[in-house]
Amino acid sequence: MLKYINSIEYFFFQISGYIEWYRQIIIIDNYFExxxxxxxxxxxxxxxxxxxxxxxxxxxxxNNLDASVAEQNLSLSANTDGFLHESIAKLSALKPEQASxxxxxxxxxxxxxxxxxxxxxxxxxxxxxxxxxxxxxxxxDDAMSFRIDLDDADSQSITLLSKKLSEWLDNYQLAxxxxxxxxxxxxxxxxxxxxxxxQAIDIIQKLQFLVxxxxxxxxxxxxxxxxxxxxxxxxxx
Numbered sequence: 001m002l003k004y005i006n007s008i009e010y011f012f013f014q015i016s017g018y019i020e021w022y023r024q025i026i027i028i029d030n031y032f033e034x035x036x037x038x039x040x041x042x043x044x045x046x047x048x049x050x051x052x053x054x055x056x057x058x059x060x061x062x063n064n065l066d067a068s069v070a071e072q073n074l075s076l077s078a079n080t081d082g083f084l085h086e087s088i089a090k091l092s093a094l095k096p097e098q099a100s101x102x103x104x105x106x107x108x109x110x111x112x113x114x115x116x117x118x119x120x121x122x123x124x125x126x127x128x129x130x131x132x133x134x135x136x137x138x139x140x141d142d143a144m145s146f147r148i149d150l151d152d153a154d155s156q157s158i159t160l161l162s163k164k165l166s167e168w169l170d171n172y173q174l175a176x177x178x179x180x181x182x183x184x185x186x187x188x189x190x191x192x193x194x195x196x197x198x199q200a201i202d203i204i205q206k207l208q209f210l211v212x213x214x215x216x217x218x219x220x221x222x223x224x225x226x227x228x229x230x231x232x233x234x235x236x237x
Contacts (some may be wrong), residue, residue, distance in 0.1 A: 031106035031119060034087045040184075041120060041177040045111065052107045055083070059103060061096035113169065114207035117176050121204070124183065126197055134205050143209065150216060155224045162217050169210050176203045 032039040036051050091099040109115045121128060134140060146161070153161055179200045186193055 028087060028090050028102055028106070030087075030123060031109050032123075034083075034091075034103070034106045035110055036083045037110065039120070039123070041117060041173070041180050043110065043116070048107065048110055051083075052103065055091075055103045056100060059091055059096060059099040061100060112211060113173050113176075114204060114211045117180070117200070117204045117207060120180055121183075121197075121200060126183075126200075128201050128204065132201075132205065134202075134209065136202070136206070139206060143213070146213065150213075150220060153220055153224070155228055158217070158221050158224055162221065165210065165214055165217055169207070169214065172203055172207050172210065176200060176207065179203065 028034055030039070032043075035048055035055075037043045037048055091102065094102070109119050118128060146165070149157070149161055179196055183193070183196050183200060186196065
């Protein structure tokens with residue numbers, strides 16, 4: 001009897017080990033499919049946010065803590081209509097913490113214009129060197145001038161700088177979208193593939209720079225707002 005029990009325990013030990021191994025090798029490489037948005041550069045960010053909430057409502061570890069497995073599966077099937085079944089099945093095989101982390105990573109990748117562009121190229125099998133410097137001297141000169149203006153910004157000029165940066169970002173997003181559509185529609189082996197790829201990577205590098213600059217503008221805006229608030233408080237002391 002003891003031998004039989006030990007055999008059962010060993011069997012379940014082996015099964016649990018296999019499940020853990022399976023969880024570790026699960027790969028969800030297409031974030032567009034996972035988040036149920038078209039695989040293209042221009043996407044509906046509001047729809048992306050809606051799908052994030054829908055997925056996290058089912059997979060976040062804090063949700064359904066007291067629900068039975070049957071109840072969770074019923075809730076999952078009822079609230080993931082429209083999502084690719086394969087992606088949902090992969091998430092369901094993961095621990096809640098892992099599934100939630102992948103969903104957040106997918107959302108953040110697609111939300112940001114630089115990482116979304118990079119992900120699109122990666123899905124095409126196009127390797128990208130993030131360490132390659134920007135060689136466009138005109139762009140670098142404009143960026144340096146913008147940085148100087150940002151360092152000297154006040155509460156009025158920061159608004160103009162923010163608007164200028166938004167327009168700058170919009171222009172490069174449109175430029176990438178145009179190049180990517182050509183890459184997507186081109187036939188493999190065409191002579192212009194390498195030129196288009198080089199152009200796309202160049203735009204991504206500039207988008208990465210501008211996204212970082214956008215974060216600096218937001219930080220400076222907050223600092224100036226706090227400074228103005230503190231100055232207003234001093235008037236009543």
